[in-house]
Structures are given as C-alpha cells and as structure tokens.
Amino acid sequence: MYASGISPRRISEILNEENVPCPGQYAFEKLGHKGKPGDRRLWGQITIASMLKNIVYIGHMPQLMSTSISYKNHKRYKKDQSEWVVVHNTHPPIISQELWDRVREREKSVAQGRKTATGYTHPLSGFLYCADCGCKMKLNSVGNNKYAFNCGDHMRFGKTICFSHHIAAKTLEKIILDDILEMAQRIILDEKVIREEFIRHNAEVQEKSIKAAKKELQGKRNRIEELSRLMQLAYEDRLKGKMPEDICIGFIQKYSEEQKKLETEIAELEAKLTETENTIQSADDFIRNIKKYLEAPELTREMCYELIDRIIVGGLPKITGKEREIDIVYKVDIASVLRHKLNK
Numbered sequence: 001m002y003a004s005g006i007s008p009r010r011i012s013e014i015l016n017e018e019n020v021p022c023p024g025q026y027a028f029e030k031l032g033h034k035g036k037p038g039d040r041r042l043w044g045q046i047t048i049a050s051m052l053k054n055i056v057y058i059g060h061m062p063q064l065m066s067t068s069i070s071y072k073n074h075k076r077y078k079k080d081q082s083e084w085v086v087v088h089n090t091h092p093p094i095i096s097q098e099l100w101d102r103v104r105e106r107e108k109s110v111a112q113g114r115k116t117a118t119g120y121t122h123p124l125s126g127f128l129y130c131a132d133c134g135c136k137m138k139l140n141s142v143g144n145n146k147y148a149f150n151c152g153d154h155m156r157f158g159k160t161i162c163f164s165h166h167i168a169a170k171t172l173e174k175i176i177l178d179d180i181l182e183m184a185q186r187i188i189l190d191e192k193v194i195r196e197e198f199i200r201h202n203a204e205v206q207e208k209s210i211k212a213a214k215k216e217l218q219g220k221r222n223r224i225e226e227l228s229r230l231m232q233l234a235y236e237d238r239l240k241g242k243m244p245e246d247i248c249i250g251f252i253q254k255y256s257e258e259q260k261k262l263e264t265e266i267a268e269l270e271a272k273l274t275e276t277e278n279t280i281q282s283a284d285d286f287i288r289n290i291k292k293y294l295e296a297p298e299l300t301r302e303m304c305y306e307l308i309d310r311i312i313v314g315g316l317p318k319i320t321g322k323e324r325e326i327d328i329v330y331k332v333d334i335a336s337v338l339r340h341k342l343n344k
C-alpha cells in the first residue's frame with residue numbers, strides 16, 4: 001500500500017477499518033502474550049513505518065543492531081545501519097524483494113509532498129517543477145478550498161529570482177488527467193503494437209546512452225593515468241631540487257583531489273553501465289497501471305505516484321511571449337512512442 005503512495009497513517013486507518021489484528025493483538029491471541037494495561041488493540045502509524053523498514057520480512061536477520069558503551073554501562077545504544085551484521089536468507093521471506101525495492105523507491109521519491117497547515121496534501125504536490133529556474137512549485141491556498149501552484153523561488157524571493165508561474169490547481173489537474181485518460185485510451189486500442197514499439201525504441205535509446213557512457217568512461221580513465229604521471233614528475237622535480245617544496249605539495253594536492261573526484265565519477269558510470277534495467281517489465285507495469293485509470297473521474301495522488309515522474313510547468317504567455325508549456329514526464333516514456341506514431 002505504501003509503495004502505491006498511501007501514507008503510513010492512512011494504512012493504519014485502513015487496517016483498523018478492516019479489522020486486521022495488529023501485532024499486539026495477534027501475539028495476545030496466538031501466543032498468549034499479555035500486553036501492558038490500557039493497550040488499545042489498534043494499528044498505529046509508527047508500527048507501520050517501522051515494519052516498512054524491517055528487513056526480517058524479506059528473509060534476512062540483522063544482528064548487533066545496538067551496543068552498550070562499556071560493560072559497566074548497560075544502557076543500549078542504537079547502532080547505525082551500516083554497522084549491523086546482516087545474515088542473509090535465514091528464513092523464507094514473507095514479502096518479495098521486488099515489493100521491498102518499491103517501498104525504498106517510494107521513500108526516495110522526490111514527491112513526498114508537503115502538507116498544508118490544515119493537513120491537506122494536493123495530488124500533485126512534490127511533482128511540479130518551474131520550467132525557468134528548476135525549483136519546486138509551491139502550493140498556496142487562494143481561499144474557498146481552492147489552490148494554486150507557483151514557482152517556489154518566486155514565492156520566497158520575489159521577481160528578482162524568478163517570475164510568477166501561477167497556475168490554478170484545478171486547471172493543472174484537468175490538463176494532467178486528460179493527458180492520462182487520452183494515453184490510456186490509445187494504449188487500450190493498440191496495446192500490442194505500442195508495447196513492441198516502446199521496447200524497440202527503448203533499446204535504441206539505451207544503446208546510444210551506453211555508447212556515450214563508455215566513451216566518457218574511457219576519457220576519465222585516461223585523465224587518471226595522466227594525473228598519476230604528472231604527480232610522479234612533480235615528485236621527481238622536487239627530489240632534483242627543481243621545484244620548491246610548497247609548490248610541489250600544492251601540485252600533488254590538486255592532482256590527487258582531481259583523481260579522487262574522477263574515481264567517484266568512474267564508479268557512478270560503471271554502475272550505470274552494469275545496471276540491467278528490466279525495461280520490458282517496467283513497460284508492462286506501466287501499461288497495466290495506466291489501464292486501471294481509463295475512466296478515472298479525478299486525479300489522485302496514487303495515480304501520480306504510479307505514472308508520473310515529474311511535471312515541468314512553463315510560464316504564462318503574457319510573460320514569456322509564447323504558448324504555455326506543461327511537460328508531463330511519465331515514469332515510462334511511452335508518450336514519445338505515441339507521439340512518434342502520430343507524426344508518421
């Protein structure tokens with residue numbers, strides 16, 4: 001549920017509404033554990049949040065999670081997760097690695113969304129970016145339960161930083177809902193062809209980016225070798241007395257900093273190259289998700305989580321002098337395949 005965009009608080013409410021026993025209640029019934037007096041046998045959001053992070057559910061057993069300062073002081077301290085000793089696959093998982101990964105992805109998702117003072121989170125909150133300065137769009141109330149979005153930097157710092165990108169929340173919701181509905185309709189009409197074209201298109205794009213990454217990688221590796229040579233030279237010159245000590249140290253520091261930076265960049269590039277993205281799987285997920293919303297009456301936060309990566313909101317025509325652009329970037333770029341087909 002969390003992976004599809006529902007908050008821990010809402011999950012606890014749903015579980016309570018559906019009378020699913022909470023862990024305390026379950027322990028009481030099955031194992032005869034007595035709870036503390038006054039325990040209310042209901043799910044709470046803190047329980048949900050900690051369960052979402054518990055790797056025991058995917059079959060691993062973490063150990064040495066806490067420590068005491070010394071044998072004289074028995075107070076336990078939580079250790080950082082990086083210090084845990086994790087024994088993998090000690091027992092059969094009750095949730096899949098895939099679902100676990102989706103929960104982590106949702107946590108990382110930029111679109112956590114802010115609540116307003118009255119506790120309202122707009123479906124689009126956290127998904128919108130200003131086309132001109134790149135910062136997030138902020139929700140503001142315009143009275144009567146009506147909302148509008150505007151460039152966050154403009155709202156904070158005024159015109160000198162960025163101009164107004166005001167847009168009524170209802171207008172934006174309609175644009176995005178219409179786009180989703182239209183895409184769903186077209187996918188349903190021609191699902192097989194669109195799926196195949198997407199996979200082919202994607203393979204082409206990937207091939208290009210792999211080529212570019214390999215070239216970049218080679219360039220960086222060459223520079224690292226060059227830097228090693230330069231450091232060696234500086235060191236030799238210093239030994240021969242051709243270079244003052246402080247200058248030599250300065251050079252070596254500068255070179256080794258650059259080398260370190262290059263090494264992290266290389267590691268990132270290598271990770272990108274080895275990342276075997278399962279594009280067919282993601283396209284199928286996306287098609288399945290969007291089909292659910294063929295007749296959606298309104299835009300919901302869950303829809304946004306499942307389908308949208310981000311939305312870039314352009315400025316008003318009276319300021320930019322051109323038509324307003326709203327660029328919807330979907331999680332899977334099927335839109336470009338559809339556009340391509342239209343142009344043919």
Ligand SMILES: [Zn+2]
Nearest residue numbers: 130133151162
């Ligand atoms: Zn802006």
